[in-house]
Amino acid sequence: MTQNTPLSPLSSRLPRPPHHLQDVTHRVLSAAQLRARGVSAAQTSAHCLPGGPWQHLLPGVYLLHPGPPGGRERLHGALLYAGRPPASSRRTPPEPTDPGFGEAMVTGLAALALHGFAAAPELEALHRIDVLVPRTRRLRSSRFVEVVRATAALPEPVLLAGVPVAPVERALADAVAGLAEAAEVTRLLTEAVRAGHSEPAAVVRELSAAGVLGRPAVVGAVDALLAAGRAAAEERLYAMVREHGLPEPLWNVELRLPGGPELGGVELGGVDAYWPDLAVAVELDTRAPRFGAPEKGWRGGNRGPGRAEDPQWSAYAAKRERLERLGVTVVHLTPRKLCEAAEQQATVVRTALMAADDREPAAYLVVLPR
Incomplete structure (x- = not known):
């Protein structure tokens, strides 16, 4: 629909919108923005009369064409409405480059x-x-x-x-x-x-x-x-290993002592990737706070003044400590680091693999699918 097209004979008696408003990118302006462009309150009201070329979209916000607002225009109007300054500061005219959204x-x-x-x-x-x-x-x-x-x-x-x-x-x-x-x-x-x-x-x-x-x-x-987060993190880990030329590990396995008890079963003995000849394991840290879990101290451990115990982190730490006592190097990776710095994380894993020859041989472990 052509903008500013009269809908009735009444609109022909109204003053035409100022020429400098014809190229406004967003056909939605606040009362303050109209005043800053030289449009008086009386002119604005006249253009918004029934049959006029403008309409009152929201309190203090105007749509500069007669048709229904589009999605972007409603969005723009909502921000202008919510971002208008308090009455005490409305006397100051907005800067020409100010979109009028305030903090909204x-x-x-x-x-x-x-x-x-x-x-x-x-x-x-x-x-x-x-x-x-x-x-x-x-x-x-x-x-x-x-x-x-x-x-x-x-x-x-x-x-x-x-x-x-x-x-x-x-x-x-x-x-x-x-x-x-x-x-x-x-x-x-x-x-x-x-x-x-x-x-x-x-x-x-x-x-x-x-x-x-x-x-x-x-x-x-x-x-x-x-x-879904766990699956996405595993896919990133697979991609990191293959795209950065790391040796192919055993994926998603459980480690046990031969003839002895499990190393904590699925919860404590499972690792996401394992290189048995080099005794290096990768563990994905996919913890998330659950219902009622305190937020403070969740990321990065459970120690420190005023920090609550995180059962998931305690389980991770206990498993890592036990595996390392048996000579297994455990590399902890987070999904975010895999996403944002995969090459850096690949370097961390490669360094652990290369250092295997400098360590004491690890205990013999049974490797089973998890």
Whole structure:
């Protein structure tokens, strides 16, 4: 539809929009932005009369054409609405380069759509756009805009398609908070890991901080998330070994003492890769905080003042200590490091393999499929 096309004879009596507004990239502007461009409040009101070329999209936000707003225009309008400054500071005209978003950022399903999630609806199909604002911000939800207040400090936004967007983990937590179907939640959480948007630990920590881990729709989804994260980490480990020319190990095996008890069974004796001739094992650290688990001290161990005991880390540490007493070198790798620095991690493993000749021979161990 041609912009500014009259819908009725009334529009022919209205002043035409200033020429310098014709090339505005986003046909959505706030009242402050219109004033800064020389459009008075009276002119704005006149253009928004029934049959006029503009329309009132949200409180203090205007759509500069008569047709229905597109998905990007609704997104832009939501940010302008949520980002408008408090009344006490509105006398200062905005800078020409100021987009007018303030500290507001898109979150929830709209943010996931911008992050490229296939499981998130298209922007045009969303009936609601979630916008994250500081917790002290006094602002009500309006029309299609749902205002979400941060419980602590705002996260650092990501700039996508020219708009500030909440990080994937925060966007997931806000999206999950508004979903009741377990299948929908599972699709979003597993895609976050399989598509490489995030790591399971970071997602679970954000879900825990948002207080949604105990919801029925989330419980099973978290199990699926962790399973997907484990599978993705194993694939990265396979790729690291083959792409960086490391010797082929025995994959996913359990180590036992011959004729003796298991070295902790599947939980404590299993390793993800093992080079028996060199007595080097690789262990993937795919731990994630679970329901009710304290967040402090989770990453990197369980020692230190005020840090809670992490049962999973204790199990990892006990297994590593026992294997190393038997002469096995255990290399710990995290999924994030495999993703972000695979070559560096390959060097760590290669160094351990090359140092095997300098160590005392390891105890003989039985290797079984896990």
